[in-house]
Amino acid sequence: MGTSEDEEGLDILQRRVPAPGPGNAVVVAAACAVTAIAAATFAVAVLTGASVALQGTALAAALAGLALAVRRLAPAVFPHVETAEDRDAPEGSDVPLSDVEPVGRRPLLRRVLVAAGGVVGLALLAPLSALRPPRAEAERGTGWARGTRLVMPTGEPIAADDVPPGGIATVFPSDGVGREIAAVLLVRLSGVAPADPTRLDWMVGDDLVAYSKVCTHAGCPVGLFSERTSTLFCPCHQSSFDAARGATPTFGPPSRPLPQLPLAVDGEGYLIAAGDFGGPVGPAVG
């Protein structure tokens, strides 16, 4: 940042020496005393595991005391000075960037060099492929198929009667517990008859229906169910779906229903899927 010229001194416009007073010295001394005591308190508080309220207050007092002391000491020691600095003007293209003159031009060789550098740069993008997931994982589908058992997050199978009227349960395919895209919400409707476009033949009984739990708007879990209005609700952006009418969107930003999962009961009385979802799962893929 050094200047080229040897013009060192300050161009002082105003110089004012604050009136000396005993007050400032007292304030600085008192602030320093507060700082020392507070800093010691802070150290002890941290070492003894005292409350964060004490630790934070002590640290704040120590720093605030120091800040006050610095601000009050400066006018006791130095005058207030106002000064002006010249702005450096650009010197224009007459001034060379270097004093070593080229002896040849070789434009073609320069271009070849730049191109070679470009190839190196592009080649260095290839290792980005390391970020990519293993192929098998990228092509797995939803994991639901005919006969896949519905299990709770604990891995236990679930029977139709395990969901009380007006209740919901989150389930996964038995071979994909915790797989977000496969999460299903079991809903037992109460006091309302399911209607179009619900696939009645995909329900168990006349009240147990299953939908994808992944909101078709932004992918949050649709976690809340209002029994009175049979509304499924996503807390992220207030997407609402009518569970008695094929999870059709009723409010907020979603434009597609939650896809329904065809349900059946296996020989042991546990719930199984009768196939994959009736539509695309989750938010739009561009």
Next chain:
Amino acid sequence: MTPLVGRMLDTLDERVALRRPARHLANKVFPSHWSFLLGEVALFSFMILVATGVFLTMFYRPSTAPVVYTGTSAIYAGRELPEVFASIVRLSHDVDGGLLFRRIHRASSHVFIGACIAHLLRVVLTGAFRRPRELNYLIGLTLLLLAVGSGYSGHNLPYDVLAGTSLRILYTLLLSVPYLGEPLALGAFGGEFPGDIMPRLFVVHVLALPGLIAGLMTVHLLILGRQTHTQLPRTGIDGAQRVVGEPLWPWQAARSTGLALGLGATVALSAALVPWSDVDLHGPFEIAQTTNTAQPDWFLFWVEGVLRIYPPIEFHVAGTVVSGPLVGGVLLPLALVALGYAYPFLERRRHPEPGDHHVAQHPLQIPFRAGAVAGVVVLLVLLTLAGGNDVIARLLGLSTESVLWAFRIAVPLAPPLAAWGAAAHARAQGRRWT
């Protein structure tokens, strides 16, 4: 200066010839107006973030594998938790000073982003982005974006239920990108959500972003040093040639030191009083679980708002889908960022003023600028409010549906109206400082 310090400085000077550059630096002029300190607040809060962040990093474990937490937290003792979440519970309950430094880190992150925004507003409103400072404006805007990226990645490091929800929405936004959605989302997350995101988020937050911020801040300050500050107009001073103010040494140094210490005291006191994102407030993220209070940090509330109020429209065109998350969560933010980068050049087209500009302008001097700022600010404030439309509905005793529709109507209409009104007001006032 004490003799000891003097002797040490002499020793140093004899070896690295420091005296002349040090004196040049000490004589560097700083304008006295408070608004020139906003950038310093950003700088000091970044320093606090780095210092506390180094401490936090030592206890953080970016793995989601389940472990049993066995520390002193009454809420989590004996529970199986994702290791990353457990490491923050341990930091908060079992590490000396851990809770304090975590809270200070969070508080400083809010200050950092807030100060960057305020500093940007000062620069835009006074025309300090004009030639010759366009480059430093572009660097500054980049620093704001990096700061927001740091805030977002840091918000998600605890892997609590807020983080899980916010990461799931990021995954959706990446997925919505036309043609490239799937490779982008799977590539960024290393698999289908949640993939292997935590180690990646960790290295981005503790290494890549702070490294970039530190580097760009250094360049920002070096350019500032070469160009000097802009100058509020003053009679008898040709602001185009000279900058007036206090030299760095001694009063300005005392002021800046006081500011840094005062900022430290403020965030420390706030950490004593406010449970900034305490680990006890939200449980760990579990797949397919969320909470009613799911929300991003305040500086991304506007994205939340646009996702909420976007109408239920999704259409297929040219083999891809144009969805709400794409338009509201990807294209609109990108458009705003592009507008930010292009602004100095757009304004110059509208108001061609040849030559360099070193004297600050009144915020209402250029109607085009007053209108642009008013439009963007009203848009962002409205969208931020829309991110809390349910809370607003409850407070006003209205239905969420009517509040939603009010925002759907206001968001496209109010910003252009505000821009037009502010420009007309500025034109009528004809205010200028010079």
